[in-house]
Amino acid sequence: MSENDHERAERLILGDWVEGLSPTDHQWVNRHLETCARCSKFADSAEQALRRLRSVSVRVDPVLVRATRLRLHARALELHERRVQLTMLWISCALSWVLGALSAPFVWRAFAWLGERSRIPAFAWQLGFALWWTLPAVAVTVVFVMRRTRAENRL
Amino acid sequence: MERETQALARGLRRRDPDLLDRLIEQYQYRLLRYLLYLTGSREAAEDFFQETWVRVIDRGHQYNGKFKFETWLFTIARNLVIDFRRRKTAGSLDALSEPGEGQPMAEPAAPDNLSPADLAAAHEESERIWAALVRLPAFYREVLLLRFQEDLSLEEIAAVVAAPLSTVKSRLYRGLSELREKLETEKV
Numbered sequence: 001m002s003e004n005d006h007e008r009a010e011r012l013i014l015g016d017w018v019e020g021l022s023p024t025d026h027q028w029v030n031r032h033l034e035t036c037a038r039c040s041k042f043a044d045s046a047e048q049a050l051r052r053l054r055s056v057s058v059r060v061d062p063v064l065v066r067a068t069r070l071r072l073h074a075r076a077l078e079l080h081e082r083r084v085q086l087t088m089l090w091i092s093c094a095l096s097w098v099l100g101a102l103s104a105p106f107v108w109r110a111f112a113w114l115g116e117r118s119r120i121p122a123f124a125w126q127l128g129f130a131l132w133w134t135l136p137a138v139a140v141t142v143v144f145v146m147r148r149t150r151a152e153n154r155l
Numbered sequence: 156m157e158r159e160t161q162a163l164a165r166g167l168r169r170r171d172p173d174l175l176d177r178l179i180e181q182y183q184y185r186l187l188r189y190l191l192y193l194t195g196s197r198e199a200a201e202d203f204f205q206e207t208w209v210r211v212i213d214r215g216h217q218y219n220g221k222f223k224f225e226t227w228l229f230t231i232a233r234n235l236v237i238d239f240r241r242r243k244t245a246g247s248l249d250a251l252s253e254p255g256e257g258q259p260m261a262e263p264a265a266p267d268n269l270s271p272a273d274l275a276a277a278h279e280e281s282e283r284i285w286a287a288l289v290r291l292p293a294f295y296r297e298v299l300l301l302r303f304q305e306d307l308s309l310e311e312i313a314a315v316v317a318a319p320l321s322t323v324k325s326r327l328y329r330g331l332s333e334l335r336e337k338l339e340t341e342k343v
Contacts, residue, residue, distance in 0.1 A: 018327040049335040052284050058188045065183050068205050075212050076170045
């Protein structure tokens with residue numbers, strides 16, 4: 001019996017546990033084990049190692065489970081509240097956008113009138129109008145980004 | 156089974172508290188055991204246990220029901236441990252091979268019919284096996300658990316550890332071989 005035979009047998013013995021063997025390999029290894037004490041011992045010790053591995057049990061502390069449940073319920077509530085807040089924020093944004101769009105022509109005229117009265121260049125009051133139009137959206141975006149970053153940092 | 160996992164996915168999206176309670180009840184043992192194998196420390200495993208469930212609720216909408224729930228749960232737990240290690244030591248799972256200190260990691264189940272002597276013997280046996288296990292690299296311990304205690308298929312293990320099937324097989328072969336050697340040579 002060559003060293004190669006033993007190596008092959010050992011690989012197949014482990015392979016039987018890991019992924020199963022083809023009928024041919026199974027037959028070969030069984031024949032080999034009938035005549036090889038060394039590999040039989042290897043097979044026994046592999047089986048015993050697995051049996052012992054499977055016998056390992058762990059204890060779960062009931063206090064840990066209770067604490068986890070409480071924490072999860074609190075977290076679920078927190079996430080629910082956050083979703084409600086987020087919905088309110090979206091509704092406010094939508095309302096603000098609609099009102100902004102409806103009032104835009106009047107505000108434009110107001111800015112133009114103010115610009116004329118205070119004799120400032122047209123681009124300056126137009127810039128003012130653009131800021132008036134975009135600032136709320138920028139502020140809301142900043143709020144969203146900050147909330148998301150904070151949430152990601154917590155995870 | 157698919158219908159079951161789809162119902163689970165819907166419940167997780169709703170963050171249904173009753174469903175979460177049931178899941179904790181059902182998977183507490185398996186999750187803690189997996190984390191113990193992964194971290195080698197009871198204290199760390201218990202911390203990650205809570206964090207894993209919090210992540211389950213935070214990312215419940217990402218569970219699509221294509222995999223079994225335990226596969227997804229173990230993946231979450233694993234990523235959490237690896238993220239934590241990366242932040243602390245810029246390492247990976249390889250850094251988790253150090254045995255933990257403090258409380259014993261495994262304890263034998265203690266049925267009423269065991270005498271104190273039997274219980275002590277079971278304790279000793281458990282400690283001996285753990286002593287051998289914690290000296291294995293974490294990535295071997297992990298696949299050994301998933302294959303031989305969780306009975307996951309090789310494909311499912313590959314999904315959990317995010318590694319090719321060939322890597323999973325090679326870890327299993329080497330892990331089993333090393334465990335056998337350690338238990339054999341030390342005559343534990």
